[in-house]
Amino acid sequence: MADFWKKSVVYQIYPKSFKDSNNDGIGDLRGIIEKLDYLQELGVDIIWLNPVYASPQADNGYDISDYFSIYPPFGTLDDMKQLLQESHRRGIKVMMDLVVNHTSDEHIWFKESRKSRDNPYRDFYIWRDARGYDDNRKPIPPNNWGSFFSGSAWEWDENTEQFYLHLFSKNQPDLNWENDLVRRKIYDMMNWWMQMGVDGWRIDTCNLYSKQTAFLDFPSRDGEKYVISPMYARGPRIHEFLREMNREVFSRYDCVTVGEAPFTTAEEAIIYTAPGERKLNMIFTFEHMEIDSAPGSMNGKWDIAKLNLPRLKKVFEKWQKTLYKKGWNSLYWNNHDQPRIVSRWGDDGQYRVKSAKMLACILHLMQGTPFIYQGEEIGMTNCRYNLEDYNDIEIHNAYREIVQEQKTMTHDEFMEAVHKKGRDNARTPFQWDDSENAGFSSARPWLKVNPRYKEINAEKDRKSPDSIYYWYQKLIRLRKEMEIITEGDFNLLFPDDEDIFAYMRTFEDERLIVVGNFSGKTREIELDGQLDVYEILLKNYDERLSISNRITVKPWEVFALYRGAKIA
Template sequence: MRAPDWWKTAVVYQVYPRSFADSDGDGVGDIPGITSRLDHLSRLGVDVLWLSPVYTSPMDDNGYDISDYQDVDPLFGSLADLDALIAACHDRGIRLLMDLVVNHTSDEHPWFVESRDPSSPKRDWYWWRPPRPGHEAGSPGAEPNNWAAAFSGPAWQLDEKSGEYYLHLFSAKQPDLNWENPEVRQAVYAMMRWWVDRGVDGFRMDVINFISKDPTLPDGPVLPGQALGSPFAGSANGPRLDEFLAEMNREVGLTDRHLLTVGEMPGSTIELARHVTDASRRELDMVFTFEHVDLDVKPGGVKWDIADLPLPVLKRNLQSWQLGLADVGWNSLYWNNHDQPRAVSRFGDDSPEHRVSSAKTLATVLHLHRGTPYVYQGEELGMTNADFGSIEQYRDIESVNYYASAMGLGLDREAVMRSLLIKSRDNARTPMQWDDSPNAGFSAGEPWLPVNPNHTFINAAAAEADPQSVLAHYRALIALRHKLPVVSEGDFALLLPDHDQLWVIVRTHGDDRLLVLANCASQPVSAPAAELPDLAGARVLLATHPGRDGLDLLPWESRLYNLAR
């Protein structure tokens, strides 16, 4: 039996199946490969495996375009393989979280294939609309509104046969489901119940706040330098979002069965997160905020317009979510995932001198916030961004489309490639680095995406042999969360919010108090004693540089203290 709120003391580990472990030598990771590596997760101490999509798919967006919700794509294995993975996880005390992608399907899903016929009962399962009044289908500006798709171009695709357009907020091969239709919702809930009965322990819900749209589909505001309108004004956080989430919870029994639910919600605010994760409303357990991973974007820009990120800005943003959800709801904590670049390259320092210490310090800071931490595969090894030198090495549809669009606009190629090096989703998708063999122990064949050359010294086998590795640090952090209620339940306080190097946190639970003292910079720093709790009698529980104490901190040095009372 699952206990209520069991996820508050849990740590979730995300696996991107395509890149985790390949069992059959075809260069693509698969489910048997994941099962073969479960002992790595068990030794790490994680409680939940979040499995990114393995459903049947044409793979236009690496599996987030689903053509059959109740089968496994042969690329990854079979339903029997997935059943075996669920059983093997449960044998190790690890729960399995499925990715739920129900804002859109593939255009090859039978539902959409049927909906292409204007007379089909499923026509209204998707957002089909005629051209804008006064315009002829296919002419410039004829799309029903001015929304831009996330992967470039308009969010509407013309169907030549019917003369109407369908909505796709992402790829043209990912048409949006019409959640206004109750038949759509009941079909989704039946599919979810089928997976729960099969043994899954919860769902990570892809862009779930997009399921409720403004049914009038209004034009979006056009930002400076953009040709199309932002869709977020009408496509996200719509008027029926709470209704749909509560109905899903009730129909599937999410709360009653103590299943973990986390909603990916681009554009979510603290206020929205508070009420959708308020336990009394029975909607979701937590959401993924995007605010902190959008802070390095220039104001009014897109993800590729990179800006400096001062530490006080990052600290204050995470503090606002800590305070905002302190009394209602719950935080999810993450630095990176399959859609974000590697944390140590983005927020730390991935140079040979500081990679290990900065990876450890970032882990300590994040895991000592209040909420449920998420570890993305390879993060526990301190894996870094890829170092691709040509556009031909990229596979991510968003990155490839951005490059083509930027070149068409005459942007500087060197600047565009630099943006890709820093922010491309492929940075997170290079194969897991298991050992120093030619393909990093990932596959006996040629990997679908190039292996990072630094796998010769950044890999799981080397980390296992090093008691001071990033992996050992993650194990210690996770063990502390399981052992000390103050880590999971304690109140949160941020000290020195304006300091441009120090990240200082106090956690309090009854008589227990912890202090995080972290230098988040590549230069040494002295902490101001007068602005810190008294460290007399304090005990160091975990440190990046064992054996050191005092207020003079080396670059990326951090310590977790148990404060005397």
């Protein structure tokens, strides 16, 4: 069905933390199969699997050593085929994670590449000479490019006496997309998976493939040794490469594609997602996820700023308006790289349920394809662990650089930032019930279970008609039923209000007004128009909502008002 993804809702699964079927402490494919009925009941249309390929797990699967095999603790290729079959039997499509900006340093291509400078695989990766040597005869990297995981983006190889590029971990060498054979092998691999039955791709760092091949230094600030730059994302051949990928793979199947595209503006997103461009269906934007990072800080995301709601609203407004009838938006609050939204911008204490529902409603009633990250639908929260309890390479690399080397944050300051924004907040095992290890496994999990699992779990939510789970179920159903949600335009209300996020959607003679309170304060607002013709579509308080031009909005309250009768 053409453009099926416009009416779809995607559920992201982090396999390592979803469900352990064989009690070894690690989630697996058979665990996902066991829970497909749960996902079918929720109503999702597509599941997106984080990487399940063979991997040494230096970066939790984003370092792939074999694209044609499954990571053994996750299961086998036969398990993957069964997952595809069982998902399709329930009307659920499966989207895989495509990680081809880089491989693992244990991939056979890289093992060959580093053997010698004249090895046939040498040009599969990006190798450069040192730009010189320091006073201790230590080689100096070719430029000042920084890794997203801290430090230089170049790693010295003693055997061949050259540096290789890695925009992420040193265990994740970047592929050389300028090499035609590299691209051909990647497309062959993708077609192999699609012929097996995969329905689409979430494409990791899809706009980083094309590098600035002169490898010049980036502009830097005083004291800044290595620089992470938007220039990573503006390589001269990136659109050529993505159009080629579409021609060689996507165009041959009825599939869904979403590209992770850091540094991309709303205007640039049109070039990636407009149908005539023949590249991608949608991209993930990051602009709204950077609202609470202190601008200009050398500590990056770990310097946390207070949420600026007017700025957040204007970012959403820009993306909604810019892509309207030109491209397509993805909608998300959470994923494996982001903390739990109810702890980040909601209230995970007294108002956890109310604020989780508010955040969901604000997002899901916009135009775009919503992405639910596992546990979001039951209001899972951040955790507060000690440093040694975290598994994430990003946390430990940043601690070494920021606390131990630069000394720009104290241990306690850094840990507060981790508790707020660390990626492992999203990666704790799924909380299925209140039994040992939250029903995830009877063995000790690979990452500690959030201690709130007895209070917050799927079994408890499914027993409560007023739970977050059933709220998400209703939002998913409304998207399928109401054209205004997928087709309507977007107009922001109260743009400068520091507590209220409100907007109106319009489609033909239908109107949809959504109002959410991002605070624990009671507020009074005034709405224009003839409101007595509206009905209450959704509300997260049991108390009667009186529809009038002047409305009292309770702490973390959300409601949606609808005028019209066009429900499919």
